[in-house]
Amino acid sequence: MPDFNVRSDSVNVEQIMAQIRERIREKRGVDYTEQQIRELADVKLERFLDPRGVRSDLLDQFRKAQPAYEPPELPNFAFEDATLFESHRAPIRWIRKLLMPLLKLFFNPNPLIQALHIQSRLNTMNAEREARRESARRAMDQLYYELVHNLVVETTRTGIEVKNLKMRIESIASRLEFNERRARALESAVVYRTESDDAPAQRQASSSTPSRQQTSSHQPQARPTPSVTSVAPVPIAPMPTAVTPPTTTQGQPAPGQQQGSGVPGEGPGQRSRRRRRRRGRRGGGAASVVMGVSGSPTPDSSNAQGSTEPMEPADALDAIDEDGASEAEDIDETPVEREVLADAVAPAEEIARGQQEREPAEPPLEDARAEQAAAPIAEATSAADTQPAAPTTPATHEPSATVAPPDTPATPASSAAPVEPAPSPAAPDHADHDPQ
């Protein structure tokens, strides 16, 4: 994203540069040079070390103020064995040497001499050690000072870098946000359908489960007959919406538009893959037709009939998609099918409308399960209802339960088998499938 705006067609470099500089000031703050950082550090040192004011060349001043250590000349007395008898006058020194044996008759001066000699040596050693210590301490002081100085410099630099990094993170975050928005916009642009295309798909999605069950059972029928009674599986009703405006279809405002357009965010490639998969399954249905086995279970039908377990989310998405927008696209692609569907669906709409009037509300899930336990006839319907990812609407659900005679086989598939009809509204597969 550009960091500045140019509103006119004619570029003004001066204006752009001013905007860039302004942007730089906003984003990065001031770009400090090494010298400026050091000056800042020196200012900090002033505050920290000497509030009365320390010059920027503090380290040099410190070194000047602290010259190299010179050990003080402490008084010491070199005491040797002849020290007691020394004199600057030679005759006296000779007389003392002469009288030494006599002196030693009175007392022994040797221990005294030895002790004083040792003391003298100790003094010297101590002085030297003290000098070494002091010089080492002063050297360390300088190192410590340099270290502190450098630490302050680095801390200042780090502080500035942290600030810059914060700015950069903010910048990156805003760019990321923008990119996400752009990605979403692009996705929506890719998945976008016109309302007339989306509406049937939504309705198909809303009634996907029963349609699947019925689809597989209807497939063996060689050719659908557009009789009103056989159309009973009202899920077909939405089909005409592929050619009629959604608002006129059952008077409903197409509540499942999101589903009808496929899984939100999925690309066309995924839809086409699902379509191919579905066509593969249809192929299985066609084989059953060839085999002439009425009501022979396809993988879909067996799944619908044989289990009341909730559908896996992926399958549910698959179901939604199969019965959703992609199918609508398929219908759009086959105008002949569309015409037949339009003919067939009109009475189905009427039936569905009548059934809505009779049973406007969907029975609760618990009720459906109770029905399932009590009456096996309703088993398949309940199973369809319990599928979490394929929500059913009253319009799509009720007809399948009400239109089917009580003595017909339990599953809608088997019930519809003998009279496989015109395309089912809830099963756009029928529309695709409908052999013309």
Add this chain to the structure above:
Amino acid sequence: MKIAVVVQRYGHAVNGGAELHARYIAERLARHGEVEVLTTCTTDYVTWRNELEAGVERVNGVQVRRFKVKHERDPLVFAKRSDRVFEQRHSLGDELDWLDAEGPTSPALVDYVEKHASDYDYYLFFSYRYYHAYYGVKAAAARAILVPTAERDETIGLSIFQPLFRSVRAIMYNSPEEQAMIRAVSGNDNVPGVVVGVGSDVPNNPQAHRFRQKYNIRGPFAVYVGRIDQNKGCKELFEFFHGYLKDPSSRLSLVLIGNTLLPIPEHKRIRHLGFLDDTDKFDAMVAAEVLIMPSYYESLSMVALEAWALGRPVLANGKCDVLKGQCLRSNAGLFYETLGEFIGTLEAIEQNRWLAGSLGRNGKQFFRDNYDWPVIERKYLEMFERLKKESRVPEANPAPGWLDRRRQDLPAAQDVLAKLPTGPAVRRNG
């Protein structure tokens, strides 16, 4: 009309800015009159060694007369004399010694100009800073037209050149900044002058993909074309580009084209391709998102003009007045002075395709209006016509006397330079 083009080096293999400029002008003017090039036998601008035969030959249909150089350049002597005249108070003699040390010292060429002054209607002297221009103008002042190709460096502060700028019949400037600088240093306002510059033979169909395929370059990149040298600002370019690469959102690589005098930083997004022929060079420019011109000193950046001619934006060093002025006048390039500005401008061009496209279009128009060959040729021909009608006698520029040569009263050239006005000339479409 017979014109002599006097230049320090000349030939196919000579790719220096002023030399190429001279060759282009000579070849173009040859369509309007008789042109002869007077030059030396050298090809190397560092040593000025005689490498070509003296005599007459033809280069691209233009007659070229070569003269021997008296002595090669001694780098140590030249450096010593440069220090003397650039940094200390000195005398005219010191400056003349510096000129002699700089080379290419070719008295034979100057003698020829002096003896055959009346054989030509005009002498076009290229590059004021060299021996042939200083002494050649003295030898044929009444017919001398100077193409100074002056940059903002210490040489312009030398005192020997101030009378030179006043003693020619006319001056063909490369840019308004150059004109302002020369006028400020020499006070030659009465000398006819025009900002001309030079065109370029840009191919009609350079192919970006051909370049990418040939050199296996993918992704967007910025290109630098020219000698990779510290004096050209390449060291700073590398530092700044490293700063740019630290930005995680940066996408551009840097492609360097030209001979190098600097170690190239090792980075996967910095590629050095060496010296390329014109085809590859123009292909690279077209393939690039932007051309970077990091040079501090330019009298006219031909590479920048070529990029503009190809519709590519330019990112220039704002410390160079000429480049900055060109960017401002053309509205076809951005410029930087600090790392922050470098990154900001580069990102602006990289991320805003509209901006890059607009800058490129402006550049194309700027080139077409000011640097297309018909425009350049017309300006030269108009100047010739004007001088033919004019009767102005150029100011005399006598050789300094014995005392003048030894009087140590000249300021250091860098002090003179520091006093010259700075900044771009922000006259639009100039």
